[in-house]
Amino acid sequence: MVIDKEKITHMKSVINFLLAILCSTFILHVQAQPPQGLHWSTDGNSYYENSEDGIVKVQMPNFTQTVVATTQQLTPKDSSHPLKVRNFFFSEDGKKVLIYTNSKKVWRYDTRGDYWVLNTTDNSLRQIGKSLPESSLMYAKFSPDGKNVAYVSKHNLYVEDLANHSIRQLTKDGTNRMINGTFDWVYEEEFDCRDGFRWSPDGKSIAYWKIDATKIPDFYMINNTDSVYSKIIPVEYPVAGVDPSPCYVYVVNLATGKSTKMNVPGDPQQHYIPRMEWAANSSQLIIEQFNRKQNDIKIMYCNAATGATNEIYTESDKAWVDNKNAWSDERFSNHWEWIKGGSEFLWVSEKDGWRHIYIINRDGKKETLLTKGNYDIITLKGYDDKSGYVYFMASPDNATQAYLYRVKMDGNSNAERLSPANENGTHDYDLSTNGMYASHSFSNINTPPVEDWVSLPQHTVIKAPDENAGGFRLPHTEMFQVTTDDGITMDGWMVKPENFDSTKKYPVVFYVYTEPASQTVKDEFGASYNFLYNGNMAKDGYIYMSVDGRGTPAPKGAAWRKAIYRNVGRINIHDQAMAAKKILQWPFVDTSRVAVWGWSGGGSATLNCMMQYPEIYKTGISIAAVDNIQTYDDIYQERYMGLPQENKADYIAGSPITYAKNLQGHLLIIHGTGDDNVHYANAEMMINELIKYNKIFQFMPYPNRTHAINEGEGTTRHLRNLYTTFLKEYCPPGGR
Numbered sequence: 001m002v003i004d005k006e007k008i009t010h011m012k013s014v015i016n017f018l019l020a021i022l023c024s025t026f027i028l029h030v031q032a033q034p035p036q037g038l039h040w041s042t043d044g045n046s047y048y049e050n051s052e053d054g055i056v057k058v059q060m061p062n063f064t065q066t067v068v069a070t071t072q073q074l075t076p077k078d079s080s081h082p083l084k085v086r087n088f089f090f091s092e093d094g095k096k097v098l099i100y101t102n103s104k105k106v107w108r109y110d111t112r113g114d115y116w117v118l119n120t121t122d123n124s125l126r127q128i129g130k131s132l133p134e135s136s137l138m139y140a141k142f143s144p145d146g147k148n149v150a151y152v153s154k155h156n157l158y159v160e161d162l163a164n165h166s167i168r169q170l171t172k173d174g175t176n177r178m179i180n181g182t183f184d185w186v187y188e189e190e191f192d193c194r195d196g197f198r199w200s201p202d203g204k205s206i207a208y209w210k211i212d213a214t215k216i217p218d219f220y221m222i223n224n225t226d227s228v229y230s231k232i233i234p235v236e237y238p239v240a241g242v243d244p245s246p247c248y249v250y251v252v253n254l255a256t257g258k259s260t261k262m263n264v265p266g267d268p269q270q271h272y273i274p275r276m277e278w279a280a281n282s283s284q285l286i287i288e289q290f291n292r293k294q295n296d297i298k299i300m301y302c303n304a305a306t307g308a309t310n311e312i313y314t315e316s317d318k319a320w321v322d323n324k325n326a327w328s329d330e331r332f333s334n335h336w337e338w339i340k341g342g343s344e345f346l347w348v349s350e351k352d353g354w355r356h357i358y359i360i361n362r363d364g365k366k367e368t369l370l371t372k373g374n375y376d377i378i379t380l381k382g383y384d385d386k387s388g389y390v391y392f393m394a395s396p397d398n399a400t401q402a403y404l405y406r407v408k409m410d411g412n413s414n415a416e417r418l419s420p421a422n423e424n425g426t427h428d429y430d431l432s433t434n435g436m437y438a439s440h441s442f443s444n445i446n447t448p449p450v451e452d453w454v455s456l457p458q459h460t461v462i463k464a465p466d467e468n469a470g471g472f473r474l475p476h477t478e479m480f481q482v483t484t485d486d487g488i489t490m491d492g493w494m495v496k497p498e499n500f501d502s503t504k505k506y507p508v509v510f511y512v513y514t515e516p517a518s519q520t521v522k523d524e525f526g527a528s529y530n531f532l533y534n535g536n537m538a539k540d541g542y543i544y545m546s547v548d549g550r551g552t553p554a555p556k557g558a559a560w561r562k563a564i565y566r567n568v569g570r571i572n573i574h575d576q577a578m579a580a581k582k583i584l585q586w587p588f589v590d591t592s593r594v595a596v597w598g599w600s601g602g603g604s605a606t607l608n609c610m611m612q613y614p615e616i617y618k619t620g621i622s623i624a625a626v627d628n629i630q631t632y633d634d635i636y637q638e639r640y641m642g643l644p645q646e647n648k649a650d651y652i653a654g655s656p657i658t659y660a661k662n663l664q665g666h667l668l669i670i671h672g673t674g675d676d677n678v679h680y681a682n683a684e685m686m687i688n689e690l691i692k693y694n695k696i697f698q699f700m701p702y703p704n705r706t707h708a709i710n711e712g713e714g715t716t717r718h719l720r721n722l723y724t725t726f727l728k729e730y731c732p733p734g735g736r
Contacts, residue, residue, distance in 0.1 A: 054067050063463060074125065083116060097118040101113060104135045112138045115129065144201060157174075181209065187245075219681075220233065244272060264287065271291055276288075295320050295321060299312055341385075343362050352369075377555075382432075401444075424444060427441065440454045444525065447525060479523055491521045512606060593618065594617055603678075607656035611662045621727065622670065624671055625656065626682055666731075
């Protein structure tokens with residue numbers, strides 16, 4: 001038997017693509033692990049990648065490869081094997097390479113490990129931070145001159161001289177709760193803040209965050225399975241209503257070792273600082289400060305030497321103001337988008353009702369709107385001073401799709417679509433730093449992902465997709481819209497049974513999420529694939545569908561997204577139910593066999609659908625749900641619900657536990673006891689309430705499993721079988 005290795009590789013890439021899509025819809029907050037995207041060169045005419053031969057430089061547009069670090073160079077003297085490269089970073093002069101290896105998880109992602117420096121001039125390879133605990137270094141990076149490397153270990157900041165190998169500890173108060181150079185659980189989860197320090201452009205100072213989590217209460221998880229004696233696992237976790245950890249910004253002068261605190265105004269326990277960068281010079285920082293409710297932001301400069309601050313720009317909203325992680329490509333997550341030599345910067349705002357790109361003058365007194373019109377940008381993808389263009393994703397005519405656009409920085413030009421007019425669906429790009437080249441992927445709900453390389457702006461294919469691309473198929477999916485009696489038009493997708501007979505009635509299974517963190521209805525391949533169903537839903541005779549209502553992050557304008565403010569668990573559930581009522585009027589839908597399921601926020605929506613509208617939903621599978629929304633973390637929940645001290649009634653009205661007494665249908669509750677994100681206590685609170693009202697249901701706890709419920713031998717197989725068995729028993733498939 002001949003094995004087609006290229007086809008297997010393609011199948012793996014498709015499966016990974018599907019998993020990426022699916023995970024993004026059921027986990028509350030998702031970010032890809034490093035390395036994210038390509039390692040583009042500074043000039044944008046080449047990129048670097050790790051290969052079997054070592055680290056390779058690929059020159060555009062001919063894809064000529066040159067090995068810049070061989071496996072032999074990457075092999076330590078006392079080893080016969082090269083380092084396993086998890087990520088790599090070049091010094092600015094390109095002569096040194098920082099190798100990240102032996103990585104370990106910190107909550108979601110493997111952001112701590114070991115680092116080595118390869119000097120390509122003399123071929124020396126040396127581990128840095130060798131005296132510190134194994135796999136404890138985080139976010140190591142070269143100084144601008146390449147002579148030093150700074151890193152975090154055990155919540156303290158260090159700098160190492162690469163010439164004499166001396167290590168200086170820059171902070172000494174780091175503990176489990178006093179955090180320097182990185183972040184606590186909630187900053188990481190909700191602001192995507194991980195790397196918490198920045199070299200100054202002149203390499204003489206380092207700016208860093210300090211988080212004081214000493215006053216945050218512990219949530220205790222219990223490990224009952226790894227020993228005959230249980231083990232308590234404390235997690236500092238500020239639930240809604242609990243004051244945040246005080247957050248500070250410091251600058252340490254490397255010559256003196258002295259750290260200077262930036263005098264950010266206001267109570268540090270009542271605001272957040274999710275962004276901090278050097279202000280295109282070595283004397284100032286620029287920071288973004290949110291108030292506790294996250295509906296008011298201030299941008300200010302900080303004098304690095306004195307700590308004095310100067311506010312230059314403010315923005316407010318009746319609901320909330322999005323942080324950068326809502327619209328910025330992950331490649332720019334540690335950047336402030338300075339243009340024109342630091343005299344201006346790019347800014348994204350919804351203040352006119354649409355998510356638009358602006359240019360703000362350095363003093364904050366003048367702003368220029370770049371993306372004009374009644375449409376949202378989806379993601380900022382790149383910008384180039386030399387050409388004068390900003391690149392972004394948008395889809396003005398269809399909120400389920402995404403296309404690449406560019407616009408001139410002059411403020412007088414219209415946006416220009418670069419994605420091909422004949423490829424309707426969802427595109428994605430990894431742009432070179434000069435905007436001339438891109439790795440490009442395209443799919444739609446019925447077209448498997450195709451990956452190629454293009455030159456821009458003509459979108460000319462310079463490297464065609466693999467000949468096996470597009471060979472993977474899923475059941476045919478229909479995109480549709482439904483308008484409720486409230487006049488709300490919602491996008492949806494639907495997979496009908498194979499050999500569909502319109503004279504018969506079929507069961508319908510709704511997949512839900514409904515909250516601001518994720519959109520389930522996208523015109524991209526895999527969006528309609530149920531990864532938990534053990535078999536083929538279409539072949540077995542189910543209608544499988546999803547609809548997105550108000551509150552989801554679709555590019556339909558700020559009013560659509562922010563309608564959910566102080567209405568989580570109400571307006572989003574109402575939209576789902578009203579759409580379902582319309583769908584249940586279709587002659588081929590069996591109103592006695594209606595199921596709903598979701599994970600995380602979707603698990604909460606499942607419970608609310610079952611309990612607020614029991615006349616519609618007869619069967620539900622709720623996984624890792626927030627049953628009482630006051631138990632979820634303060635940054636996420638207060639952003640969308642306000643402070644429970646001021647409007648607790650909204651929290652009660654939006655929580656599934658409030659409606660437990662209304663349960664009528666068949667319900668399966670699933671939760672991991674080791675879930676540090678949505679705590680297992682949620683499930684027990686709901687169970688108590690259901691018992692109180694004598695409600696019969698089924699429950700499956702997964703010992704020590706996290707929010708993903710994928711740890712441990714056989715877990716995924718068991719979960720899929722459990723899900724499928726329950727669904728088939730209480731919402732049996734097939735036309736009648």
